Structures are given as structure tokens and as C-alpha cells.
Amino acid sequence: MFMSSSRSLRTRAGVLALLLQSTQTSAQSGLLSCANVDCPILDNTAISNCSVAGASYSVIGLTSIQSLSGSNLEWTIAVNQSKTGNNSLINRAFYLGVESSNFFESQGQSACSFFFTTLDDGPLFYDSMTPVSTDCTSRDGTGFSSQCISDLKSQANNLATSDTSICNSIAQTLQDDPPSSCSLASGTKVVAVPLTGSLGPEPISAAENETSNCWPTLPKTNQLLPVWTASIYTSIDNDTTIRSGAGTTPVMTIFFAEGNNEKSSAELVCLRPVDLNEKSVETMDDGTSEAQGMHVVSYWLVVLGLTFSATLVLL
Numbered sequence: 299m300f301m302s303s304s305r306s307l308r309t310r311a312g313v314l315a316l317l318l319q320s321t322q323t324s325a326q327s328g329l330l331s332c333a334n335v336d337c338p339i340l341d342n343t344a345i346s347n348c349s350v351a352g353a354s355y356s357v358i359g360l361t362s363i364q365s366l367s368g369s370n371l372e373w374t375i376a377v378n379q380s381k382t383g384n385n386s387l388i389n390r391a392f393y394l395g396v397e398s399s400n401f402f403e404s405q406g407q408s409a410c411s412f413f414f415t416t417l418d419d420g421p422l423f424y425d426s427m428t429p430v431s432t433d434c435t436s437r438d439g440t441g442f443s444s445q446c447i448s449d450l451k452s453q454a455n456n457l458a459t460s461d462t463s464i465c466n467s468i469a470q471t472l473q474d475d476p477p478s479s480c481s482l483a484s485g486t487k488v489v490a491v492p493l494t495g496s497l498g499p500e501p502i503s504a505a506e507n508e509t510s511n512c513w514p515t516l517p518k519t520n521q522l523l524p525v526w527t528a529s530i531y532t533s534i535d536n537d538t539t540i541r542s543g544a545g546t547t548p549v550m551t552i553f554f555a556e557g558n559n560e561k562s563s564a565e566l567v568c569l570r571p572v573d574l575n576e577k578s579v580e581t582m583d584d585g586t587s588e589a590q591g592m593h594v595v596s597y598w599l600v601v602l603g604l605t606f607s608a609t610l611v612l613l
């Protein structure tokens with residue numbers, strides 16, 4: 299009994315070490331974190347609490363993409379967990395940061411977003427061993443080769459029109475009849491969310507924003523569109539919790555020029571939350587974590603349910 303639980307603790311600590319290691323290079327790979335947007339941190343912990351329009355998140359990941367006109371947009375994934383006994387509900391919320399509330403109209407563009415998920419809306423893969431990167435081709439065995447990505451983009455570009463009610467049928471085609479260069483896992487689902495048109499998301503208003511203590515986008519002057527939330531039920535018993543929280547969701551965005559069905563562009567990024575904030579970066583940088591036996595404990599330990607002393611930064 300004792301043996302097996304201490305072994306499982308060691309394994310879990312090992313997983314955490316890997317998570318931390320793999321997140322250190324995140325700045326170079328284009329996947330940013332709470333450390334880059336100054337998320338508030340819970341007292342006496344290294345756990346972020348980024349609260350946006352009433353929803354609080356412990357861990358986020360951000361990266362920028364380019365629209366058809368070359369302007370930057372920022373995708374953010376924000377993850378939280380609520381727990382009952384061994385079971386959890388993990389929410390993976392996706393926000394898009396845009397320059398202005400009428401960004402797409404002002405650029406004369408329409409857009410659809412597509413999330414590649416498991417059947418229960420969960421992340422398509424979990425790869426704590428791979429350095430954090432938004433490049434989906436850097437993942438072994440996930441089926442997204444660079445040829446596949448380029449074929450997916452052409453397929454989406456060919457199907458695109460400026461009528462975003464077509465987003466769903468594009469997703470259906472990508473799901474049922476993907477390019478032969480892609481070997482996506484069986485059971486891969488493609489969820490479509492229009493970014494423009496009557497079904498598109500509205501930016502968070504100043505009134506809704508009153509309770510926010512965090513604005514997880516860059517630049518901070520961006521408006522934030524809440525695009526989609528995946529809600530996944532997991533259990534410590536079936537080992538799906540870490541995977542569902544920390545895993546990776548490929549997100550494709552397609553932009554079309556209004557009134558010109560010939561002109562479109564597509565971007566595909568792999569999004570996952572990165573467990574870093576100012577507190578954890580600080581303790582990693584000055585090495586106090588090891589030297590003084592100080593435990594900077596991050597969110598994923600809490601997810602694992604190892605909350606004894608673990609959520610504290612012990613001095």
C-alpha cells in the first residue's frame with residue numbers, strides 16, 4: 299500500500315518536472331503564458347488566478363496568428379477545473395484577441411475557426427515530453443505532418459466562401475474526408491465556430507469586464523472574443539485529468555475576403571496552457587527552488603489532487 303502510493307507520488311512528481319522543463323522554452327516557441335500578461339497570483343502560492351468576465355482560470359496559453367490582411371490576432375486558451383471527489387470538470391476556454399470590436403468588418407474579412415478534438419471535446423493529444431511549441435508538426439505520431447497541414451489549409455481554402463454559415467459544413471468535410479496526407483487519430487472531431495456573421499462571438503463589454511482582474515491577450519489593448527469552451531468530465535481513477543487539462547488542441551482559423559471567393563488564408567496552431575507566471579519564473583530563474591528546498595508548486599499538482607503543502611511556496 300505504502301510502496302505503491304509512494305511510487306505513484308514519484309511518478310507524479312516526475313510528470314511535473316517534465317511539465318516545468320518543457321515550459322521553460324515557451325517564450326521562444328511563440329506560446330506565451332501568465333508570465334507574459336501579469337495574471338494575478340493567489341496569496342502564498344505560485345498559482346495564477348486570471349479572472350475574465352466572471353470566469354477564473356489557473357493556467358493559460360497565448361499565441362498570435364495573422365489574418366488575410368497581415369494584421370495580428372491572438373488566440374488564448376484558458377483552463378480551469380472544478381472538482382468533486384475524484385471527478386473533475388475541466389473547462390478549456392478559447393478566446394480571440396482582436397485590434398478593435400469591428401476588426402473583421404473593418405478589414406472586409408469573414409472567418410471561421412475549427413478545433414480538432416477528441417469525441418468528448420478534449421485535447422487531441424497530450425505530449426508532456428515535447429518542448430512547448432505552437433507548431434503542430436513538431437509532434438510525433440499525431441498525424442499533422444507539414445504536408446498534411448498544407449493540404450488541410452488548401453482544402454479549407456477551397457471550401458471557403460464569405461458566408462460563415464458554411465463553417466459547419468467545412469468542418470464536416472475536414473472531419474469525414476481529410477487530405478490523404480493526414481493520418482489523424484480515429485475519432486478526431488472537428489468543431490466549427492464562426493468568427494463573423496450573426497453566429498459570431500461578441501467582444502466582452504466594459505460592463506461584463508467589471509469583475510475581471512486579468513486581460514489575457516497581447517497587446518493588452520485588444521478586444522477579447524469568447525469563442526468556444528470545451529467542458530470535459532474526467533476522473534483521477536481513469537487518469538484523464540492531467541491529459542484533459544494540459545493537452546493540446548490544434549486550432550485552424552480561415553479568413554476570407556468578403557465579396558472575393560478567390561481570396562482566403564488559413565492558419566493552424568497547436569494550443570495548450572503553459573504553467574508559468576511571474577512567481578514561478580522568478581523562483582526558477584534565481585534557483586532558490588532547489589537551493590533552499592523551496593517548493594514552487596504549480597497548478598498541475600493541484601489538478602492531481604496533491605494539495606497538501608503543495609499549493610504553497612514554502613519558504
Ligand SMILES: *[C@@H]1O[C@H](CO)[C@@H](O)[C@H](O)[C@H]1NC(C)=O
Pocket residue numbers: 340347348349354509510511
Ligand atoms: C480569483 O479572482 C476572482 C476575481 O477577483 C475572485 O472572485 C475569485 O474568488 C478568485 N479565486 C480564488 C480561488 O481566490
Ligand SMILES: *[C@@H]1O[C@H](CO)[C@@H](O)[C@H](O)[C@H]1NC(C)=O
Pocket residue numbers: 352353354355378379389391527
Ligand atoms: C471556469 O470556466 C468556465 C468556462 O469559461 C466558466 O463558465 C466558469 O465560471 C469558470 N469557473 C470559475 C470557478 O470561474
Ligand SMILES: *[C@@H]1O[C@H](CO)[C@@H](O)[C@H](O)[C@H]1NC(C)=O
Pocket residue numbers: 502503504507510511512513518520521
Ligand atoms: C478589462 O479589464 C482588465 C482588467 O481590469 C483591463 O486590463 C482591460 O483593459 C479591460 N478591457 C476592456 C476592453 O474593458
Ligand SMILES: *[C@@H]1O[C@H](CO)[C@@H](O)[C@H](O)[C@H]1NC(C)=O
Pocket residue numbers: 385531532533536538
Ligand atoms: C473518466 O471518468 C469520468 C468521470 O467518471 C467520465 O465522465 C469519463 O467519461 C471517463 N473517461 C474515460 C476516457 O473513460
Ligand SMILES: *[C@@H]1O[C@H](CO)[C@@H](O)[C@H](O)[C@H]1NC(C)=O
Pocket residue numbers: 383384534535
Ligand atoms: C478515489 O481514487 C482513489 C485512488 O484511485 C481510490 O482509492 C478511491 O476509492 C477513489 N474514491 C472514490 C470515492 O471513488
